[in-house]
Amino acid sequence: MKVTLIPAEYATALPNGLFTIVNGGIESLSIGPSEKAAMLQGYLLVRIQQEAPEGGKHSLRMTLMDADGQAKAPPINFGFESPTSTAAVAMALGVNAQLEPGEYAFHAVLDNQLMASAPVMIIRQKPAKGGRKPKTSEPQ
Numbered sequence: 001m002k003v004t005l006i007p008a009e010y011a012t013a014l015p016n017g018l019f020t021i022v023n024g025g026i027e028s029l030s031i032g033p034s035e036k037a038a039m040l041q042g043y044l045l046v047r048i049q050q051e052a053p054e055g056g057k058h059s060l061r062m063t064l065m066d067a068d069g070q071a072k073a074p075p076i077n078f079g080f081e082s083p084t085s086t087a088a089v090a091m092a093l094g095v096n097a098q099l100e101p102g103e104y105a106f107h108a109v110l111d112n113q114l115m116a117s118a119p120v121m122i123i124r125q126k127p128a129k130g131g132r133k134p135k136t137s138e139p140q
Contacts, residue, residue: 007024008042050087
């Protein structure tokens with residue numbers, strides 16, 4: 001089996017394994033110098049491609065982890081049954097997580113085996129240089 005993960009602004013999955021995706025491939029978000037965290041809102045497209053012998057009952061666990069392996073959102077666990085033919089299954093999962101600057105990754109664990117990861121970085125912008133300083137009055 002092959003699992004593909006695509007973070008996107010919007011995604012929807014169809015029963016035939018096809019999908020619609022808008023602004024897919026998000027790998028980083030930036031926040032202003034004074035912001036504490038970014039709100040990661042969108043979708044994670046999960047596409048599973050299989051050959052005929054791989055059909056049947058499966059379990060999938062989706063996690064969002066930081067660089068230290070700590071979960072940043074509750075895992076999503078579900079089971080599904082795929083056809084006993086060559087096929088593709090697509091799922092669009094809603095994402096809503098508040099993340100501080102750092103490195104994160106979505107992980108797909110299929111039947112207790114890590115099959116795919118999609119990294120996402122939250123980057124803090126540096127303050128603008130060369131900004132005007134306030135005028136000070138000089139004593140006369």
